[in-house]
Amino acid sequence: MPELPEVETVRRDLVPFLTGRTVHAVSVSRDRAVRRQPHPDFIAALRGRRLTDVRRHGKFLIVDLDSDDALVVHLRMSGQLRVASPRDDLAKHTHVVIDLDNESQLRFLDPRTFGEMFVDEVDAGRRPLALRGLGPDAVNDKLSASAFHQMILGGRTTSTVKAALLDQTTLAGVGNLYADEALFAAGVHPKRLAASIMGAEAAAILKALRRILLAAIKARGSSFPDEGYVDAYGKPGGFALRHQVYGRAGQACPRCGNAIEKTVVAQRGTHFCRRCQA
DNA sequence: AAGTAGACTTGTTAAG
DNA sequence: TTCCAACAAGTCTACT
Structure with a gap:
């Protein structure tokens, strides 16, 4: 997708x-x-x-x-x-x-x-x-870690950090796949309340998000065998091979070996490692 | 007013 | 083997 x-x-x-x-x-x-x-x-x-x-x-x-x-x-x-x-x-x-x-x-x-x-x-x-309602672009628009932290908090009271990442009015461009990958890389559990995210965690999420998005662009995007994404010339991207958690439920966590779990957060299929993400 | 839930859609997959 | 229910996704609208 x-x-x-x-x-x-x-x-x-x-x-x-x-x-x-x-x-x-x-x-x-x-x-x-x-x-x-x-x-x-x-x-x-x-x-x-x-x-x-x-x-x-x-x-x-x-x-x-x-x-x-x-x-x-x-x-x-x-x-x-x-x-x-x-x-x-x-x-x-x-x-x-x-x-x-x-x-x-x-x-x-x-x-x-x-x-x-x-x-x-x-x-x-x-x-x-x-x-006009879209937030800043996740890669083109420069934003500081503290500004990103404020965006995640964003006056949220009961919503999760994953919901905050998916909110296009906060930050534009992050979808389900890259939200899961960034939260895993940052070691943050997707069900954490946005309001509970500390500055250092926000900085880690932003850093992971940027790194993963740029690497995925370099690999020309993520394609799955069963899904339709191809570039303008009909060729698939190469990033799916590098996914750590997305689409890997039941498989070993690449960091600790524990089984990757799948649940629903913000009404989206959500993949995470309970041992690596607190 | 933040937050949730439903609608939209259909090819593919899982289940029975 | 055949059929059907469940599932995947992002955004907009409607409601609490």
Whole structure:
């Protein structure tokens, strides 16, 4: 499932492919893929526009247009953005095709149809209006350990540290997989109350989070055999091999050998080692 | 007003 | 072998 490192990998693939291109045509073949606005509005806002940059905030991709709008994409569980030629077979679950001015296409595929595309107005800082509620980006925005600590505490009274990490209004980009990995690396139990996290623990979580996210970007993201994440050229990432706890319930903890456990925290499947995480 | 729960969706997996 | 219930996920909305 695409989280920050996977979205960043796709972004890096798309920058050279999209930058400077002009949109010739847009077709939407699945209603749900574009659900925040009428399809004709979506298409009209894109047609004829030049694509000037591809950015990311959290798990959202932002394709800048030479207008006051941006094309915003969220891949959710199973979405893919793929570069293609008009001659390529249309893969199953292709919902949106954007034709460019150089005989190439950007295609949006999504079997589970959680993902979406929309065109949104941007503010003076070129942030799409719909994304104004997002917290700072987990890798692009610099933040100090103490600022991060305050964000985790965040006036929370009863919620867990894992819930705090998953809250996109606090910090944007961390999803279920990397939250589990970072908490394991920092030795913090996912069920700990956010309010109980000490400064040193917050610093450890932030350090682990940064290190893991950057390593995952370097490995071009996490892919599982049964799951859909691939880059813009259809190739899987290599980070799944390095997971310490995620998807390893019942297997030995890489640090102490104890069995990794799986439970539910913040309504998400959560993997941890009870001996290494206090 | 923080926090929780439900809705959305479907390919895959587990269970029987 | 076949069928079905359970499961996975992130975000938005609705409610407590």
